[in-house]
Amino acid sequence: MRPIQKSNKLADVCYDIRGPVLEKSRQMEEEGHKITKLNIGNLAVFGFDPPDEIVRDMMLNLQNAAGYTDSKGMFAPRKAVMHYTQGKNIAGVTIEDIYLGNGASELIVMSMNALLNSGDEVLVPAPDYPLWTAAVSLSGGNPVHYVCDEQNEWYPDIEDMRRKITPNTRAIVVINPNNPTGALYPVEVLLQIVELARQHQLIIFADEIYDKVLYDEAEHVSIASLADDVLFITLNGLSKNYRSCGYRSGWMVVSGEKRHARDYIEGLNMLASMRLCANAPGQFAIQTALGGYQSIDDLVGPGGRLLKQRDLAHKLLTDIPGVTCVKPKAALYMFPKLDPAVYPIADDQQFAYELLAEAKVLIVQGTGFNWIAPDHFRVVFLPNSDDLTEAMGRIARFLEGYRKR
Numbered sequence: 001m002r003p004i005q006k007s008n009k010l011a012d013v014c015y016d017i018r019g020p021v022l023e024k025s026r027q028m029e030e031e032g033h034k035i036t037k038l039n040i041g042n043l044a045v046f047g048f049d050p051p052d053e054i055v056r057d058m059m060l061n062l063q064n065a066a067g068y069t070d071s072k073g074m075f076a077p078r079k080a081v082m083h084y085t086q087g088k089n090i091a092g093v094t095i096e097d098i099y100l101g102n103g104a105s106e107l108i109v110m111s112m113n114a115l116l117n118s119g120d121e122v123l124v125p126a127p128d129y130p131l132w133t134a135a136v137s138l139s140g141g142n143p144v145h146y147v148c149d150e151q152n153e154w155y156p157d158i159e160d161m162r163r164k165i166t167p168n169t170r171a172i173v174v175i176n177p178n179n180p181t182g183a184l185y186p187v188e189v190l191l192q193i194v195e196l197a198r199q200h201q202l203i204i205f206a207d208e209i210y211d212k213v214l215y216d217e218a219e220h221v222s223i224a225s226l227a228d229d230v231l232f233i234t235l236n237g238l239s240k241n242y243r244s245c246g247y248r249s250g251w252m253v254v255s256g257e258k259r260h261a262r263d264y265i266e267g268l269n270m271l272a273s274m275r276l277c278a279n280a281p282g283q284f285a286i287q288t289a290l291g292g293y294q295s296i297d298d299l300v301g302p303g304g305r306l307l308k309q310r311d312l313a314h315k316l317l318t319d320i321p322g323v324t325c326v327k328p329k330a331a332l333y334m335f336p337k338l339d340p341a342v343y344p345i346a347d348d349q350q351f352a353y354e355l356l357a358e359a360k361v362l363i364v365q366g367t368g369f370n371w372i373a374p375d376h377f378r379v380v381f382l383p384n385s386d387d388l389t390e391a392m393g394r395i396a397r398f399l400e401g402y403r404k405r
């Protein structure tokens with residue numbers, strides 16, 4: 001029989017967070033090994049339960065959630081999103097500008113599919129949350145990576161961004177707070193990005209899914225609040241801020257210079273219609289989450305579990321010779337650097353395999369985030385302090401062995 005092959009569209013699509021190293025980890029688990037998973041920002045499985053009120057309301061609403069809804073979503077949760085955007089000072093957003101989705105993920109793919117033609121370029125950060133790069137490629141566009149500068153708190157290198165704009169560039173993706181670096185961008189940086197978008201008539205896609213997961217009393221500014229003469233597509237959802245990854249509840253807000261985007265918006269509406277609607281129980285969850293008093297503050301504020309674990313993981317990692325790491329100001333991740341003079345790694349996926357096999361710890365290699373060199377990896381700091389200490393100890397011992405090779 002003729003082999004059945006995947007489509008050519010997938011030739012350049014890559015999503016290593018759930019790639020071959022995870023597959024190897026599954027096999028090892030089947031063989032009876034206990035693996036510590038520092039690979040995915042999946043809060044609930046580490047005992048970060050979603051707020052009770054959200055769960056209760058979802059259960060109560062299940063009976064009303066059996067039908068399809070409007071393609072963009074039900075009125076009440078969209079209204080709740082509208083109030084949320086007002087709270088973030090994003091001006092001029094109406095109910096019609098809001099789309100609910102099965103997680104931000106679905107909307108990221110939809111937003112790129114509706115926009116890109118072959119040869120169109122989108123500026124995506126390096127390192128990035130790799131769905132963005134994958135979505136651009138799947139949509140027929142070319143992802144062009146601008147560098148975020150580790151020497152400068154992992155802020156986007158604006159000059160690099162500027163250099164990479166061509167007549168084919170359509171948009172800039174800004175992930176703030178950032179996955180995988182944990183960076184939180186100050187207003188001055190955001191304003192420079194807005195200015196570039198303004199000069200070159202680019203759309204700004206703002207992924208703000210960690211906008212409440214902030215440490216050290218940091219504040220998040222939505223880039224869409226900084227101008228009304230640039231088109232912004234802001235994405236957010238319940239997965240992280242409300243520990244509800246599995247409910248698949250996200251949203252997308254169109255704001256700013258909408259008048260010239262009617263055709264694109266028509267495309268978004270068409271794709272939203274084609275998938276009928278986002279899951280209705282998840283839509284009810286949005287209404288409860290944004291309308292109520294649930295908060296992540298007790299986890300990220302003084303004495304909070306996430307804050308303590310960030311500090312612990314950062315200390316344990318940076319105590320290892322040849323490992324440095326910018327301390328995250330937000331989100332759930334760290335993106336440490338392995339000094340190439342100490343750890344001459346040629347292939348960081350191989351490094352991740354070896355760490356898994358020897359230390360039984362699952363991480364994601366830096367190049368999985370489209371990072372430019374095989375000298376970083378990403379960990380989550382979600383396991384409790386005892387498990388984190390154990391996992392970091394095993395990473396330290398593995399690296400000690402690596403240094404002696």
Ligand code: PLP
Pocket residue numbers: 041102103104105106129175178179207209236237238239245248249250
């Ligand atoms: N954007 C970023 C930056 C993420 O880190 C993630 C998930 O880890 C997503 C989007 C996907 O979110 P959702 O669960 O809403 O699909």
